[in-house]
Amino acid sequence: MTICAICGINSDNINSEYFSANFYPLKLRFSLYTLQLKNPFGLAHGTRNSTAIVLTQLEHKGIVGFGEASLPPYHGETQQSVVRFLSALTLEKFENPLETEKILKYVNAIAPGNNAAKASVDIALHDLIGKMLNKPCHEYFGVKLTDKKYSSYTIAIDELKTISQKIKEAKEFKILKIKLGTRDDEKIVHIVKNECNKKLYADANQGWSDKSMALEMLHMLKENNFEVVEQPMPVDCEDDDMRWLKEKSPLPLLADEAVKRYSDLEKAQELFHGINIKLMKSTGMAEAHKMILRARELNLKVMIGCMTESSCAILAAAHLSPLADYVDLDGAFLVSNNPFKNPELRDGCIVVPEKPGVGLEL
Numbered sequence: 001m002t003i004c005a006i007c008g009i010n011s012d013n014i015n016s017e018y019f020s021a022n023f024y025p026l027k028l029r030f031s032l033y034t035l036q037l038k039n040p041f042g043l044a045h046g047t048r049n050s051t052a053i054v055l056t057q058l059e060h061k062g063i064v065g066f067g068e069a070s071l072p073p074y075h076g077e078t079q080q081s082v083v084r085f086l087s088a089l090t091l092e093k094f095e096n097p098l099e100t101e102k103i104l105k106y107v108n109a110i111a112p113g114n115n116a117a118k119a120s121v122d123i124a125l126h127d128l129i130g131k132m133l134n135k136p137c138h139e140y141f142g143v144k145l146t147d148k149k150y151s152s153y154t155i156a157i158d159e160l161k162t163i164s165q166k167i168k169e170a171k172e173f174k175i176l177k178i179k180l181g182t183r184d185d186e187k188i189v190h191i192v193k194n195e196c197n198k199k200l201y202a203d204a205n206q207g208w209s210d211k212s213m214a215l216e217m218l219h220m221l222k223e224n225n226f227e228v229v230e231q232p233m234p235v236d237c238e239d240d241d242m243r244w245l246k247e248k249s250p251l252p253l254l255a256d257e258a259v260k261r262y263s264d265l266e267k268a269q270e271l272f273h274g275i276n277i278k279l280m281k282s283t284g285m286a287e288a289h290k291m292i293l294r295a296r297e298l299n300l301k302v303m304i305g306c307m308t309e310s311s312c313a314i315l316a317a318a319h320l321s322p323l324a325d326y327v328d329l330d331g332a333f334l335v336s337n338n339p340f341k342n343p344e345l346r347d348g349c350i351v352v353p354e355k356p357g358v359g360l361e362l
Contacts, residue, residue, distance in 0.1 A: 025092035026103075027059040032079050032121070033306055035070075035335040037164060042157030043179055043205045044178055048073065051308035054082040054117070055339070056123040057243055060097050065128025068316075069120035070280050070307040070331070077116050085110065085117040086197040093170075097128055104286055115260060115283050122284020123316045123358065130357030137358055138319040141289050143204050149327045152177040152201050152349045154334065167195045174348035175199040177328055178226075181207015185217060189224050192279055201326065203230040204259060211241040215248055222250040228326060230303070231256040254326075263292050265298060274301025274325070279317050280309075293322045306331040311340040315358045318343065318350045 022222040035051045056067035071077045088110055094103050107121050130137045138145065153173035155166050157180075178192055181204040192200065202221050208214035214232045221229060229251050231243060235258045246253055252273040259268045268275050275295055282288040288304070295302050304317050304324040305333060309331035321327045329350050332338050341361035344351040353359020 001063055002334070003242075012090070012328055019158040019228065023044075024061040024095065026091060026094045026097060027088065028091045028121070028124075029057045029059070030083070030086050031055050031333050032083075033339060035310060036337050037308065037334055038078070038169075038179075038336050039156065039162070039334075040158055041154075041308065041334065043074075043181070043338060051335075052079050053309075053310065054119040055117075055312065056086065056124045057122070058091070058128045060128060060132070065129050065131065065357060066312050067120040067122070067124030067127065068310055068312040069116035070309045070313060071116055071308050074115065075280070075307075076115065081114065082117040082120070084118070085114045089121070091121075097125060097132060100125065100129065100286065104284075108283065116280040118283040119279045119313070120284075122286055123279065123313060126285050126316070127357035127360065134356050136319065136352070136354050136356060137285065138322070138352055141320065143320060143322050145322055145352055147322070148347070148349045149324065150174045150199075151321075151327045151345075151350050152199075152330045152332045154203075154328070155179065155192070157182055157188075160184060160191060163188060163191045164195050167192065171346060172345055172348065173330070175201065177203055177330075178199040180204045180217070185205075186220060189221065193224055198225070200226045201228050201230070201328070202226050202289070204232045205254070206231050206234040208232050208239070208320040209234060218245075218249050218251055218253075226251060228252045228254060228274075228303075229300075230254045231258060235352070239271060241266050244300055246273065247286065252301055254301065256305070262287055262294065265291060265294050265300070269298045269300060273301070274303065276305045277308060277324075278305045279313055280307050280359055285316055285320065288317070291324075292320065301325045303328055305329070308334055310335070310338050311343050312358065312360055314343055315353060315360055316349070318352045319358070321350070321352065 052071045054069040058065045151169040152175040254274040255272040256276040259275045302324045303326035305328040311332045314332045
């Protein structure tokens with residue numbers, strides 16, 4: 001008897017045609033793709049016009065699950081590194097996709113790091129399992145679709161004269177996330193406040209190196225009705241500086257670059273009020289789900305976020321979004337050549353598909 005460690009399902013009693021005497025090995029395929037951004041995407045540490053991704057497929061007895069690795073350059077993974085990692089996997093030795101824990105343990109043990117590459121396998125595996133069980137991924141994880149979860153839309157760093165136009169392009173979203181961490185931060189905030197009256201989040205992307213200056217910025221953002229701030233200071237700043245800032249901050253501070261995986265949560269509790277979980281950092285849906293549950297135990301707020309991604313990874317994260325306090329899943333809406341149909345956006349909320357698996361539409 002095989003029990004899935006995540007959902008507790010006895011695979012011997014479900015869709016028995018998949019688990020007859022004739023087993024079929026998992027087949028992994030992957031291809032390279034580049035997402036083109038609609039506008040230059042500026043952060044405190046650089047600007048880019050595109051994001052490289054790797055699209056994966058896991059097939060079992062004719063059923064195909066889709067996955068994705070998104071590779072912003074500041075995270076250190078490349079298409080070449082993902083290809084090397086995926087090429088080293090021998091997933092064909094697994095004949096039962098519902099051995100989720102066993103398969104992902106093997107994938108994680110192949111090499112350290114490679115978080116986005118591992119996420120591409122994890123997402124494809126969960127999409128495949130959902131299709132086999134005829135269940136959407138949120139049901140597989142025991143997530144109930146209850147209250148609306150509004151997603152923010154990112155206004156990246158750019159020339160000041162372009163901010164107004166970017167805000168207009170975000171008219172379907174009720175929340176804006178403003179990228180900061182430059183000498184023009186106050187000017188950017190002033191323009192945003194003049195252009196709209198939407199809810200506002202801020203992301204400094206490690207851009208404020210001095211704790212006193214960071215605190216001044218946090219008070220300025222509070223006065224302008226911002227609700228939360230991501231990664232105000234560098235990951236390598238002194239822990240005592242972050243503890244000081246956390247204690248004095250008028251706004252909740254979320255760790256982004258400072259938290260990647262489950263093992264980072266205990267440290268995050270000391271330095272931040274919450275965490276931004278992204279599938280490309282966490283190695284996929286399984287660990288992201290574990291991180292959310294543990295974050296709640298630690299009384300940490302949770303954002304479910306993204307990189308620049310296609311609908312594949314965005315929808316995968318959307319299945320976990322009902323568990324979060326903040327949702328930032330705009331990645332597919334920032335690109336001009338999404339290889340899949342865009343997620344459905346309804347009243348500023350990404351609609352979590354009720355279709356089997358991730359619910360991706362080609």
